[in-house]
Amino acid sequence: MAQPRIELDGLLAFPLTPFTDELELNLDAFAHNVQAHLAAGAAALFVGCGTGEFSALAPHEQAALLRTARDVVDARVPVWVGAGGGAANARAGVAAAEAGGADGVLLLPPYLVTGPQSGLIDHVRYAIGDSKVPVIVYHRSPGVFTAASATELLDLPTVAGLKDGYGDIELMSRIVAGIRGVGTPRSREFLFFNGMPTAEVSARAYASIGVARYSSAVHCFAPEIAARYHRALAEGDDATMDALLTGFYLPLVALRDETPGFAVSLVKAAARARGQKTGGVRPPLTEPTAEQLDRLERIIGDGLRVLAGLG
Template identity: 75%
Template sequence: MAQPHIQLDGLLAFPLTPFTRELGLDLEAFAETVERHVAAGAGALFIACGTGEFSALTADEQAALLRRAREVVAGRVPVWVGAGGGAATARAGIAAAQEGNADGVLLLPPYLVSGPPSGLVDHVRHAVNDSTVPVVVYHRSNGAFTPRSAVKLLDIPSVVGLKDGVGDVELMTRIVTSIRSSESPRAEDFLFFNGLPTAEVSARAYKAIGVARYSSAVHCFAPEIAMRFHGALAAGDDKVVDALLSGFYLPLVALRDETPGFAVSLVKTGARLRGDRVGGVRPPLVEPTAEQTGRLEKIVKGGYALLAALDGAVDGEFDGAAAAGRDGTGR
């Protein structure tokens, strides 16, 4: 089987999954969410993945989200969907993605159990089975690969890439180099992604090792900031990158790290502050406190103040700390 040609350019968006007050699936609000991402310039959508609360969804809900996303997108950008869990669940998820005409699948780590590197490759092979839908494997948690086992993924034709959620740049350098220098005819076109939470903070380091693609949760609630950062990084505009990191992203990460699960629930809160209908989060995730929500609002306002200041900068000179406030929140 020949490797499918995959076009995943631009900023990769991971839409939230909106819920009703009773935490049921809200497909109409989801349609609005999908349209906002496309209109804001997302290069591809990855639905029902980490930011979309994959672990909290049923298989029927995932299928419904995929159908609705494809209806709304209507071919304008690729639509990928999450799959994962135990061996049988992951296999069924990939099969359902192919049946639902997804453009690709992000395969999340196995559920609970761990195995040796060879077993992890076998897990991917079992999950893929005889499907032909392109698959990107999520390298994280109990699904972390060694360089040698990562090279073995090249033997599975529909596996087209690896997304890093471990955050070890040295390990990822060895994985990228091992795959690129292998004798496989697929090595040159194999895709790599930075999938760390708030990936912008590590994006420059990952770009330096050949991993330029990344997913942006910020695109869910501050797409203008996310797109401006992505463009500046691609252009090598360090002044803008540094300004947005210091004035927006680093304060955001400091708040995100206060509570487990805020990589999702804080993003949903940001979307609600923007006026989006996304509802709450399903447990075990928890909502930010009123005080944390207030700080998030100040951080976002500071981020947009930075954009306004960048638009008015003269000859590339810009003092991000002065524009955003010395604490980076606009205060």
């Protein structure tokens, strides 16, 4: 079965999932945040994924996020949605995404259990079922592929790409080389993504092995910084990247690494600090302390000052 070529270039945004004070879904705030991503130049939206607290959402909430995003976007950019977990949930999520009109699915790893490489391929095959919606496979624990098994993904026509959240750049280099080396039109068009937390920090290294696409959590709260870094990477502007890394991204990562789950809850806190309605995070994620919030606001301020100095 031939699959149409998938174009996912530019800044890829992963909207936060806003909640009320009672931690119920806040679709009005979500619609507003989606519009803000569009206004800031997002080239595609991935809703209800890792940054969007996929693991904390019920299926009907995921469907509501997709429906709302599609209504707001009105076909201006692609809207992808998360699916994953156990085999049955992953299969149901892919089917629901297709029924809901998603442009594609980010397939998150299996839940709790691990299996051999053949089992990982079978998991992806089972999740896809007979759906026709394009799928990007999220390569991260407990769904880590070898170079050989990643190449087998080419046999699944709806699999459009692989997103790396595992962080072994040598392994990812082997995967890219192995798939590209097949030498078919499909292998040449297969997409690769850097899905590491605060991906800008590793973006240059990933770009050097042919993985230039990345998702930016910073786009949720400082899209002007995210856009400037993305442009600098495309232009090979090392001075600009170094300035933004040392003045903003590296201090942000140092704060993020203090507490498990801050890859999401710190981003939500930063978005609130800049006036967005996001609400809190669902457990087991936790909120930053008052002292951490003070540091977060200083980091954002420093980043904006660095950006202003770049011209």
